[in-house]
Amino acid sequence: MDRRIVFILVALAVIIPMLLSINLPVSVSEPTQKFYDYVESLPAGSTIMVAFDYGPSSLAELNPMAKALLKQCFDKDIRVIAITLVVDAPTLASALIQEVAAEKGAVDGEDYVFLGFRPGAVQVILGMGTDIASVYDTDYNGTAISEIPMMQDITNYDQIDLLVDFASSDTVESWIIYANVQYNQKIAAGVTGVIIAQMFPYLQTEQLVGLLSGILGAAEYENLVGAPDKGMQWINVESFVHLLIVGLVIIGNITYFIMRREE
């Protein structure tokens, strides 16, 4: 079989379910449920810090879940402090936050603030343990921290109820080692499918209060928040492509065995 036929089949397996918006049931896994419950249990006026630790190449997997979480926060009047430890993340993170904020009518400086990027991941995490302003003297737009209304009663992790790390590499480990172990900060994470396996040990030791895994995690979270969006749509498409690949491998093996018998 010409590989181009395989390419066409893959393209069709993506395009058709997308156009038809076929919906397969999504059950909610335990780590996702825990994540959601923890955020739900926070009273209005609480503060969550969200670290957008991913660059353009992981945007497809992590943007949908970040969006769902931001929606939940703004709906519940939970304040969001967004930061990033990754150098090429600020533009993407800023665009995403503004999009959700505009949709939910959240106000910059009151309901959320984006502090941007500072180099030296470990120093940033440790520094914020004593004083956030010592690391971030201004936000991403250059406004001084002291002039941002929502930052008035926030100095360090003590005033932050949950830290969420959206990550495509080993930043979650750094957050756990430095923010959780040193400062007892509660941490939840949303990560790409490839690194999910490395996260389970932390879930077992409860160093992570919850965990979202790739597109699947996003779909589950959107389901819980009641805001179906890209995640729900995309996970169905994922299923079709995975089924296609499995099907192709099986067909390939059947033809292989038939041909071998004929020889």
Next chain:
Amino acid sequence: MIKITQWIVVTLVLCLSVSVAFSQGLAPLSNVTAVDTPNDNGSSITIKWDAAAEDSGVSGYQILRRIADGELEAIGDLLPAETSTYVDSAIEKGTAYAYIVRAVSETEATVDSEQTAPVEGTGEWFHTGKIPLFITMLLFSAAIVWNIYSARSGKDIFVRRIPGLEAVDEAIGRATEMGRSILYSTGLGGVSGVATIASMTILGQVARRTADYETSLRVPCRDPIVLNVVREMVKTAYLEEGRPDAYNEDDIFFLTESQFAYAAGVEGMMLREKPAAIFLQGTFYAESLILAETGNSVGAIQIAGTDSEHQLPFFIAACDYTLIGEELYAASAYLSREPMLLGSLRGQDWGKLLIFAAIVLGVVLELSGVSWITTLLQRVS
């Protein structure tokens, strides 16, 4: 000076006795010590004390410090009752601090410990926790060097057959027969990467053969420094084969540093030039499969090799032969037969034996409840 210190002690003792009297029997903490934190750059002091017993009514601790005869200042937040150490990292270098640990009860009554002797933070020149690391490093270095010298003194060193290397000559031969080029990628790694250096050594061997056959050898580079080293090495190979005329510097060129732009460029090259043999040797990331599948689609013999363990599955799936991890390093020794490489290969085998021993011994010791091997290996901060 002494007088003032005496005064402080007297006042303290007085204060202590008064606070003890009014603090529902809270006892001052014992064994409070402050020492320079070991193995750091001198930016902190560690304070230790015996945690109060559970029924003592103590609910937390507050650390207080003073510089020489200055005022007492509270540092940090109230610490939970089960803590018994605190690292004060907000200190100035060259200044001595004395500490007091204040026990706080649920009713907010307090009692202070005795003041510690003043202490300064100093940086250490050698991290004592890293001694095992240091010794292992020296031992391993000695093993490598010893094996290299024994190899150089003419002792023959056996290297096991490495599947895929027999195919190198076949691949070059086929390219020559078909009159097509050979494409060699040294991967995305920088010049100090082991995989890149191994890849360049293999490239040197391939270049010797292509020089003989006059087959064109195309090398797109991603790292500007690798480009320069590769040009030197290939030129030398052609010179040593007596074919400097066949060397074409334009065949070894810089493409771009960007990962996927590099992949796009190499993919385009493969589709247009249809090389008969493709070597993908070195460090690769996600683009590995783009290169390997495209190479397969143009019908080239592909020999891949990488130490990036995440990319190995894709090379295994898409290429004809794949050198797995350390096999890539061994291949450079196997092809060049250079005593230096052969010797260090045997040194690495010794290292593996050492790891075996550590694992077996560690398992036996752990099972009998002794955990010094794990402690030894424990990451030192």
Next chain:
Amino acid sequence: MKRQVPLVLCFVFGIVMIFTQFSPHSFSQGIYEEVISWALIIGPFALVLATVTLIQTHTARIRRRTEHWQYSFVVFAGLIIMVLIGIPFKPQNSVFEWLYNNVQLPMDATMFSLLAFFIASAAYRAFRARTFEASLLLITALIVMMGNVPVGDLLSNDTASKARQWILDNPNLSARRGIILGVSLGVISQSIRIILGIERSYLGGGD
């Protein structure tokens, strides 16, 4: 001068860097940070030199009218536009950002996404149960693939995702450990050879 000095430089820098890794003193840490910043300063020079060779290569293609030589102008156009806008007006200016977001980023993402097609074609072609080893590869790949999507659990009553997790945590981890240990020994032995000046291939040939 041509061979000895580089070997000495290599030795000195190597030993100093090893020393900084074992010495927490602020003096050694200061050296470490200084030298790290040197590596960042030296990098751009190499890149500029590489760009010069890139320009030479493409000029040669245009001059010799090799096949598809016209496209070399496209390379120049892209390069010149980015440099002319980026250097005088800083990378934060809106035109540079527009070019990044609408030209470079989409192509980057699209090249990356080609992997979805190639992963399918590679799986179809290579996952054949020819030998016992190949069958292991094939079966674990299928289990893990299905364990990643809800459909897999739907069809297997939740065993797919559990099996996937177990495989990744156990046999997969031990194989990766084996590879990592071997590779690391190779990295260290090579680094030792380099510092001691035994490995000199990076100097190229000649005197």
Next chain:
Amino acid sequence: MDWNLIGIWVAAFLTLSIYSVLYRDNPFYRFAEHLFVGVSVGYGIVLSIYQGFIPFAWDPFVAAVTGESPTGFIKLIPIGIGLLFFARLSPRHTWLIRYPIAILIGFGAGIAIPNVLRANIFEQTRGTIAPFAEIAAGTLSGWGIFEAVLMVAGVICTLTYFFFAVEHRGPVKWLSKVGIAFLMIGFGSAFGNTVMGRVALLIQRVDFLLGDWLHIIQ
């Protein structure tokens, strides 16, 4: 002019041009490929100047010249070393380029030795042994014990496959065969585990084409 809209059309055109390579090499792909190479090199130069050279070399140097911080003069050393790269352009002085290369290689090797030894060898060995402490403490179930033993067996067999200076005969051959089996399971699972992320990338591109560009889906 709506630059946003133009941007979407440009991005869509380039996206489709790159996908066209799946059919075969063609002028659209060649155009996109060469543009990509040119743009990415330009982008790399701009970024390495603004994020590397200016903050780490130029700023400290200017501060030294203006007398703010005299230590900035030390940056003349790496600048000088960097300039040696241009010796490549003069055939007679090409060998000077070995100086910066030797420094970078020595630097890399020096950092690698202790860190690779600690993070990869010490930590991985410890991780393999650690579960046995739990067995000794009696906190591990029967299944957990099986897993710990399997781990040790897997690591030892895989590592045996990488013995090069001995012939693979007898027990060594047997162990390394088991090692290959572990390797294949590892490769299979890593392959399968990557599929999801890669497909997500494709879905995102198709979503861009069908949604942002063509507005067929919302």
